[in-house]
Amino acid sequence: FFREAMASPAAAETERESRRRLSYGTAGFRRKGSKLIGVAFRCGMLAAVRSIALQGRATGLVVTASHNPVEDNGVKLVDGDGGMLHMSWEKHAEAIVSAQNAVDLEQALLRILAKEEVNLMGGERAGTVLLALDTRPTGPRLVSAAMAGIRAAGAAVVGSEDTLRTTPQLHWQVLATNAGGPCEEKDYYDKLNRACSSLLLGQDAAVSSLVVDCANGVGALKLPSVLPAVTASGTAVTLANTGGGTLNSLCGADFVQKERRLPMCVGALAGGQLGASFDGDADRIVFFVGGSESGGSDLDLLDGDKILCLLAGHLKRCVEGLGGSFGPVAFGCIQTAYANGSSTRYLEQGLGLEVVKTKTGVKHLHAAALAFDLSVYFEANGHGTMLFSPDFLRRLREAKGSGSEWAGHLLEISNVVNPAIGDALSVLLLVLAVLSHEAGGLDTWRGLYADAPSRMLKCVVPDRSAIKTTNAEQRMTQPAALQAKVDDLVAGAELARAFVRPSGTEDVVRIYAEARTQEQADQLATSIEREVA
Ligand code: NG1
Ligand code: ZN
Numbered sequence: 001f002f003r004e005a006m007a008s009p010a011a012a013e014t015e016r017e018s019r020r021r022l023s024y025g026t027a028g029f030r031r032k033g034s035k036l037i038g039v040a041f042r043c044g045m046l047a048a049v050r051s052i053a054l055q056g057r058a059t060g061l062v063v064t065a066s067h068n069p070v071e072d073n074g075v076k077l078v079d080g081d082g083g084m085l086h087m088s089w090e091k092h093a094e095a096i097v098s099a100q101n102a103v104d105l106e107q108a109l110l111r112i113l114a115k116e117e118v119n120l121m122g123g124e125r126a127g128t129v130l131l132a133l134d135t136r137p138t139g140p141r142l143v144s145a146a147m148a149g150i151r152a153a154g155a156a157v158v159g160s161e162d163t164l165r166t167t168p169q170l171h172w173q174v175l176a177t178n179a180g181g182p183c184e185e186k187d188y189y190d191k192l193n194r195a196c197s198s199l200l201l202g203q204d205a206a207v208s209s210l211v212v213d214c215a216n217g218v219g220a221l222k223l224p225s226v227l228p229a230v231t232a233s234g235t236a237v238t239l240a241n242t243g244g245g246t247l248n249s250l251c252g253a254d255f256v257q258k259e260r261r262l263p264m265c266v267g268a269l270a271g272g273q274l275g276a277s278f279d280g281d282a283d284r285i286v287f288f289v290g291g292s293e294s295g296g297s298d299l300d301l302l303d304g305d306k307i308l309c310l311l312a313g314h315l316k317r318c319v320e321g322l323g324g325s326f327g328p329v330a331f332g333c334i335q336t337a338y339a340n341g342s343s344t345r346y347l348e349q350g351l352g353l354e355v356v357k358t359k360t361g362v363k364h365l366h367a368a369a370l371a372f373d374l375s376v377y378f379e380a381n382g383h384g385t386m387l388f389s390p391d392f393l394r395r396l397r398e399a400k401g402s403g404s405e406w407a408g409h410l411l412e413i414s415n416v417v418n419p420a421i422g423d424a425l426s427v428l429l430l431v432l433a434v435l436s437h438e439a440g441g442l443d444t445w446r447g448l449y450a451d452a453p454s455r456m457l458k459c460v461v462p463d464r465s466a467i468k469t470t471n472a473e474q475r476m477t478q479p480a481a482l483q484a485k486v487d488d489l490v491a492g493a494e495l496a497r498a499f500v501r502p503s504g505t506e507d508v509v510r511i512y513a514e515a516r517t518q519e520q521a522d523q524l525a526t527s528i529e530r531e532v533a
Contacts, residue, residue: 028076033138044149051127082175082420127155168423195415206441215252
């Protein structure tokens with residue numbers, strides 16, 4: 001099959017693309033969209049091989065660069081469980097994408113096939129790969145190339161250059177396909193709408209009006225399909241940045257979270273009004289209230305940490321509601337080192353919950369979340385979801401059968417959740433539903449805790465891989481002298497915390513500092529920057 005595949009135009013393109021070594025990174029391969037044709041073709045092959053290795057369970061391939069600028073694009077693989085590509089296959093992806101020529105590529109593929117004990121030459125090689133793309137102009141060509149790669153490896157393709165989906169929709173579809181249940185886009189909406197209606201109707205809407213900034217991305221096309229229950233519950237919904245402007249430019253979750261400013265085309269929000277921003281592929285969401293059109297810094301940001309605290313508080317009350325006869329429930333919250341210290345304190349001391357810290361990147365948070373019966377994970381930037389273990393769901397169904405309303409309520413929540421990955425549409429619905437069930441609604445949520453003043457800086461260094469970290473990236477093991485300096489600087493500031501780690505998506509080192517005042521946090525971050533540079 002390989003020689004045949006190499007004759008395809010997409011494969012020829014591979015030879016022309018620059019040969020800079022690409023790393024799979026936190027979320028797949030990313031670069032200028034025009035330089036990814038060969039990467040898409042090769043990733044198509046690998047997604048097919050992965051599916052064949054999984055005895056024909058479907059895998060997925062998404063063409064998106066999330067919150068990055070419109071000229072960028074990316075290719076990300078979805079594993080058979082609907083989650084991110086298994087970490088042990090990331091190096092296979094890097095090996096085939098970095099092959100210098102057709103001979104190298106053939107060798108790299110043969111090594112993967114041998115290592116994973118996949119036989120493409122035998123008669124039985126069924127595999128399926130689901131495809132999706134976001135709204136970037138370079139997407140359709142990349143999908144065509146991926147389709148050629150998938151077919152070359154002998155797997156079936158589900159999807160085409162027109163299969164616009166949010167990233168989490170594709171993750172869900174892979175999961176649902178392999179579970180053998182309803183798995184079409186329509187089924188995704190049906191499930192969300194049904195569960196959301198029963199959670200929202202009969203409650204007082206906590207939000208009178210909601211403005212959703214869709215980042216000029218794919219979320220704008222999909223959000224209307226899940227709004228009927230929301231509008232029926234009395235929340236008026238307006239969509240902004242629905243595609244007329246440039247993707248992720250002056251809008252979207254990343255912009256709002258980093259700049260703490262209103263996205264373009266959204267006015268200041270007052271009493272009862274809530275704003276939400278998706279990122280370009282709608283796997284992240286942040287909320288906001290207040291703000292001013294002049295771009296002042298009075299925006300009240302409700303980021304991933306605040307979302308986690310809202311959802312965790314509600315789940316805690318639900319678990320208490322189940323009562324002692326239900327038996328113990330292992331309930332955990334998962335954060336990264338970037339979680340604001342006040343949110344961690346609120347979860348641990350305010351709610352008395354267990355908090356686990358992991359490395360940056362949802363694949364790490366998701367893996368840690370699987371250890372619990374019930375868990376919620378969020379990155380500060382708004383990427384997260386909650387997970388119900390199969391056994392906990394079974395116990396809930398039993399308890400509901402015996403008349404437990406709390407169990408019924410938790411099961412409804414579980415139906416709004418995307419169990420594969422963080423999902424802006426699902427989290428939007430969850431937050432509205434939880435707000436309508438929690439006394440005090442929006443105001444209480446805003447007041448759960450005050451963010452500790454923090455500063456994040458990034459710094460370019462000759463070789464960021466020289467930095468090695470431990471303890472969920474909160475300490476450097478190398479260079480040891482740099483960690484000693486950071487320790488000294490932290491000791492010199494009040495209520496301070498700081499860490500340095502190499503980014504997994506950009507060629508930079510990130511510095512994060514918290515302290516009692518904004519001035520001290522800024523100073524601490526800048527002093528560390530001087531040591532790093
Ligand atoms: P890196 O570049 O490794 O810090 C960034 C985000 C992550 C995650 C990934 C994937 C921060 C500090 N880091 O990772 O949270 O979302 O991108 O998109 O926001
Ligand atoms: Zn995204």
